[in-house]
Each structure stands twice: as C-alpha cells, then as structure tokens.
Amino acid sequence: IRHTLRIKEGSPLEIYTEKDGAVTFRKYSPLGDLQDFASQMCDSIRRNTGCIAAVSDRDSIIAQAGGAKRELLDKPNSAELEQLMEDRKLYRYAPGGDKLKPTDHSDRYHLGVAAPILCQGDILGCVMMLLEEQSEPLSESDQRLASTVASMLACDGEAKLLGDMASLHGYLAAAVTVCFRAMTLSINAQANMLPISWKPWSPENPTPLAAMC
Numbered sequence: 001i002r003h004t005l006r007i008k009e010g011s012p013l014e015i016y017t018e019k020d021g022a023v024t025f026r027k028y029s030p031l032g033d034l035q036d037f038a039s040q041m042c043d044s045i046r047r048n049t050g051c052i053a054a055v056s057d058r059d060s061i062i063a064q065a066g067g068a069k070r071e072l073l074d075k076p077n078s079a080e081l082e083q084l085m086e087d088r089k090l091y092r093y094a095p096g097g098d099k100l101k102p103t104d105h106s107d108r109y110h111l112g113v114a115a116p117i118l119c120q121g122d123i124l125g126c127v128m129m130l131l132e133e134q135s136e137p138l139s140e141s142d143q144r145l146a147s148t149v150a151s152m153l154a155c156d157g158e159a160k161l162l163g164d165m166a167s168l169h170g171y172l173a174a175a176v177t178v179c180f181r182a183m184t185l186s187i188n189a190q191a192n193m194l195p196i197s198w199k200p201w202s203p204e205n206p207t208p209l210a211a212m213c
Helices: 032-049 078-088 141-161 165-189 207-212
Strands: 011-018 023-027 050-059 061-065 111-118 122-131
Touching: 011 111, 023 122, 032 050, 032 061, 078 122, 111 141, 111 207, 122 141
Parallel strands: none
Antiparallel strands: 011 023, 050 061, 050 122, 111 122
C-alpha cells in the first residue's frame, strides 16, 4: 500500500472505514488542514519582500504566492528539497553555488532561502522563497523571515497534532502578555536609574519601551 501510494516508511497514514465496509487509505499531512494559513503566510511574504513564496509538506507544494501556479502548486517536491528537509538546516543560495529546484516539474525557479518546518523533531514541510534566473540573491534577513514563518507553521502543526488549537493559541497569547508585563515592570523598576527626562512606561509615554526594543 505504501509503495502504491508513494508513502515512505515511517510517514503517517490515515485509514477510514465506510458504512458499506469499504476501507480508504490516505496520506496524512499535519499541514493539510493549515493550507489556508500557509497561503496567508505566503501572501504576507510576497507583499513585504516581493519574492515568490511557497510552502510544501513532505510530498508537494501546498501554498504559493507569486510565480506561475501551474508550475509549482501541488507539484511533487524535488529530491533536492526532500534532502534539504531531511538535513533539518536553514538554506540560503550563494552566487556560484548549485541551484536547488523546489520541484522537478519546473526549471524556471530555484530556492533562494528555505527553512524546514520542524515539530517535536519531525519534519512537516518547508517554507521557501524562490528566485528566477536573473533574480538577485536573498539576504540573511530574508532567511530569518522564512525561519520565523516556519516556526509559526510548526506551532500550528503541533496544535493540530495535539488536537487543541484553541488552547495553544490561548497559551501563546498568555505568554506574550506575561512577557510584555514583565518588561513593563522591569522598565518601571529601573526608572530611577534613567535620565531625569525619562518617565516610567505608560501608554501615554512609550519612549522607554520603544528605546528598549
């Protein structure tokens, strides 16, 4: 069954039973239900950087913004992309280096930066920013952006695996609130050490917080 469906050993497999006794086998992808979120992330990258952005799961490209969708979307991952994900390392193209294709179905694009999506050590997919032949190489900040998006998708992927998205989002929101309050208390506690023209942080006087950031 795995050979027929091209599902690697160790990869999750969903099995459904029907009322008439039929049994359905399907590849399982934690990113499958996050396709809309992945598309939103790609759109955001595209708007802010102008780069072609794409997200893949373990098998194919599931979301894309920019570029020709008929050449990328739903196309199987290339062997180079699969190996990059297996290595679990960030990637950034350097001029003169080998150009890694996201899929074998197109020779028009190659990886500019790539960040594997890792959840509890498991590979869920990859966030990519793609280049064309005449495109300028991407910067380290672009690599950090791809890594940040990969971390966000990993968090939602973990929530899906746990089956409790709302609780995880609530936990993240609470964590941000606690960190923000701790920062505010720290700034207020050190207010006496600041120049006399500075005042403790407040919504009306955000200067110390902005300066600290």
